[in-house]
Amino acid sequence: DTGVSQDPRHKITKRGQNVTFRCDPISEHNRLYWYRQTLGQGPEFLTYFQNEAQLEKSRLLSDRFSAERPKGSFSTLEIQRTEQGDSAMYLCASSPGGPGYTFGSGTRLTVV
Amino acid sequence: KQEVTQIPAALSVPEGENLVLNCSFTDSAIYNLQWFRQDPGKGLTSLLLIQSSQREQTSGRLNASLDKSSGRSTLYIAASQPGDSATYLCAVKVGQAGTALIFGKGTTLSVSS
Numbered sequence: 001d002t003g004v005s006q007d008p009r010h011k012i013t014k015r016g017q018n019v020t021f022r023c024d025p026i027s028e029h030n031r032l033y034w035y036r037q038t039l040g041q042g043p044e045f046l047t048y049f050q051n052e053a054q055l056e057k058s059r060l061l062s063d064r065f066s067a068e069r070p071k072g073s074f075s076t077l078e079i080q081r082t083e084q085g086d087s088a089m090y091l092c093a094s095s096p097g098g099p100g101y102t103f104g105s106g107t108r109l110t111v112v
Numbered sequence: 113k114q115e116v117t118q119i120p121a122a123l124s125v126p127e128g129e130n131l132v133l134n135c136s137f138t139d140s141a142i143y144n145l146q147w148f149r150q151d152p153g154k155g156l157t158s159l160l161l162i163q164s165s166q167r168e169q170t171s172g173r174l175n176a177s178l179d180k181s182s183g184r185s186t187l188y189i190a191a192s193q194p195g196d197s198a199t200y201l202c203a204v205k206v207g208q209a210g211t212a213l214i215f216g217k218g219t220t221l222s223v224s225s
Binding site for chain 2 (some may be wrong): 004006033035040041042043044045048056058089091093099100101102103104105106108
């Protein structure tokens with residue numbers, strides 16, 4: 001098992017474009033989380049899936065953001081009509097339901 | 113609302129020193145507390161996890177303590193090495209189910225040789 005994989009590692013996009021990120025969790029982990037981290041800050045929670053069900057969404061997840069986890073495997077996070085304020089590191093984490101989390105290396109988004 | 117604070121924001125020490133990183137949280141009703149390491153531009157690596165019923169956890173040169181009643185945790189690093197240079201993040205989990213972690217802003221550690 002190679003851990004949590006995120007793709008792409010870096011994404012530069014023009015303001016107003018749509019972007020989609022992918023997260024592949026550890027295969028036996030049924031819980032998947034998305035966080036966003038801006039420079040000098042700790043990660044902030046965006047959303048959480050248990051299997052394919054999206055059980056919790058933060059107020060940070062505006063209507064321009066959507067996340068899916070079809071079939072309870074990989075997950076995608078889409079940002080529509082990107083804004084400069086969306087520039088951040090987007091981190092995915094998975095958990096088997098116990099106390100520990102495994103984080104991916106993140107996708108760094110730069111909106112120009 | 114749970115808030116997590118880490119002090120200091122940055123710390124520079126010479127190699128070989130023992131050091132303590134501090135984390136405080138406003139609501140003592142936590143499920144567990146976790147310390148992570150983050151290298152520049154990278155994801156998070158879990159270092160130690162302390163359940164709410166535990167007082168401390170140790171892994172190699174690292175020791176984390178938890179005083180839930182006072183809302184404090186410390187991460188002790190013994191005999192620091194340049195390879196320990198990174199940002200250290202503290203996070204609390206407030207519920208048993210899939211609730212999210214609440215992070216502090218981190219302490220950036222620099223160990224000089």
